[in-house]
Amino acid sequence: MKSRLGGSLLIMFLPLSFNVSGQIMNIEKFRLDSLSRENPFRLKLEMNFDFYNRSATEDEQARFTALGSDLSFVYAPGEHFYMVLGEVRYVENNSEKILNNGNLHVRSTFNFRKGFSPELFAQAQYDNFRGLNTRLLAGGAVRWNSIINKDLRLTIGTGPMYEYERWTSPLDQDMVEIQLPKWSTNIIVRWSMNDYIDFNTILYYQVGYDEMIKAARNRLTNSTNLNFRINKKLSFKIGTRLAYEDRPVVPITKFIYSVENGININF
Numbered sequence: 001m002k003s004r005l006g007g008s009l010l011i012m013f014l015p016l017s018f019n020v021s022g023q024i025m026n027i028e029k030f031r032l033d034s035l036s037r038e039n040p041f042r043l044k045l046e047m048n049f050d051f052y053n054r055s056a057t058e059d060e061q062a063r064f065t066a067l068g069s070d071l072s073f074v075y076a077p078g079e080h081f082y083m084v085l086g087e088v089r090y091v092e093n094n095s096e097k098i099l100n101n102g103n104l105h106v107r108s109t110f111n112f113r114k115g116f117s118p119e120l121f122a123q124a125q126y127d128n129f130r131g132l133n134t135r136l137l138a139g140g141a142v143r144w145n146s147i148i149n150k151d152l153r154l155t156i157g158t159g160p161m162y163e164y165e166r167w168t169s170p171l172d173q174d175m176v177e178i179q180l181p182k183w184s185t186n187i188i189v190r191w192s193m194n195d196y197i198d199f200n201t202i203l204y205y206q207v208g209y210d211e212m213i214k215a216a217r218n219r220l221t222n223s224t225n226l227n228f229r230i231n232k233k234l235s236f237k238i239g240t241r242l243a244y245e246d247r248p249v250v251p252i253t254k255f256i257y258s259v260e261n262g263i264n265i266n267f
Contacts, residue, residue: 042074065092071104081109101127109143117143119157130252131170137163139184155188163208169250178249180217182208198227210247218246235264 050066071086088102102125109119118140125135139161147154161184167176183206190200201224209216225239239260248254 040076040078042072044070044072046070061094063094066090076112079111079113081107081112083107083109097128099129101125101129101132112143113145115145117145119143119159121161131168131250132165133168133175134166135163137161139182141184151192153188153190156186157188158183158185160184161206165249167250171251176249178210178212180208180210182206196229198229200225213247215247217249220244233265237262237264 047069048067050064053061053063067088067090069086069088071084073082073084075082084104084106086102086104089099091097091099103123104125105121105123107119107121109117111117112119119142120138120140122138123135125137126132139159141157141159143155143157145153145155161182162179163182164179165177167178168174169176185205187203188200189202190198192198201222204219204221206219207216221241221243223239223241225237227235227237229235237260239262241258241260242255243257244255246254
């Protein structure tokens with residue numbers, strides 16, 4: 001029964017953890033949503049704690065604990081854009097960890113309303129479920145706002161970054177460390193088809209040559225959302241998250257995905 005409960009909880013919480021296990025946080029979706037609002041300052045902090053027990057019999061107790069927190073901060077007073085994003089997820093069943101991950105991302109974009117805008121970013125991340133003990137990265141990029149109008153937005157960003165990772169191998173529990181300079185490129189499309197349908201997709205590609213294996217390590221992720229607005233307060237969303245690494249540092253699943261459906265109610 002314990003393993004059955006653990007599997008059910010894992011399936012239920014995987015969509016919550018995708019931004020971590022997918023290797024790259026979904027930064028651009030939050031940026032686009034924030035810039036569509038008039039308020040230059042936004043701060044949102046959410047925290048939750050769940051603890052309860054369920055059991056079929058007296059001998060088969062199931063104690064479930066879940067902790068979660070989300071932080072989002074945006075300040076865009078004029079020409080520049082500052083953003084901090086963070087999240088923590090912890091899920092335990094009968095003292096057995098099911099999920100334990102978190103991340104913190106800091107980014108500054110300068111002259112973001114112009115055609116070309118430089119930016120700096122840094123990120124700290126962990127995902128114990130996949131064996132990622134630590135990921136630290138920092139870098140810079142130049143963004144090209146090639147198309148900006150009422151209905152369509154196309155942005156291309158590219159630049160160098162440096163990444164440090166420490167993994168635990170699932171085969172022999174050995175610790176593996178890697179430090180790698182990389183080049184990161186992203187393409188962002190947001191298309192308002194009409195007053196009721198909005199489409200956005202974000203594609204990231206990161207590559208770095210690893211001297212240890214004499215080969216390049218490639219990472220590709222995509223986040224796509226289709227929003228249907230029923231009225232001013234009610235909307236329906238369909239989203240997909242995809243991530244692929246051709247040469248993982250430790251032997252884990254190369255391709256992961258999630259499909260999300262939801263209803264948003266705004267008051």
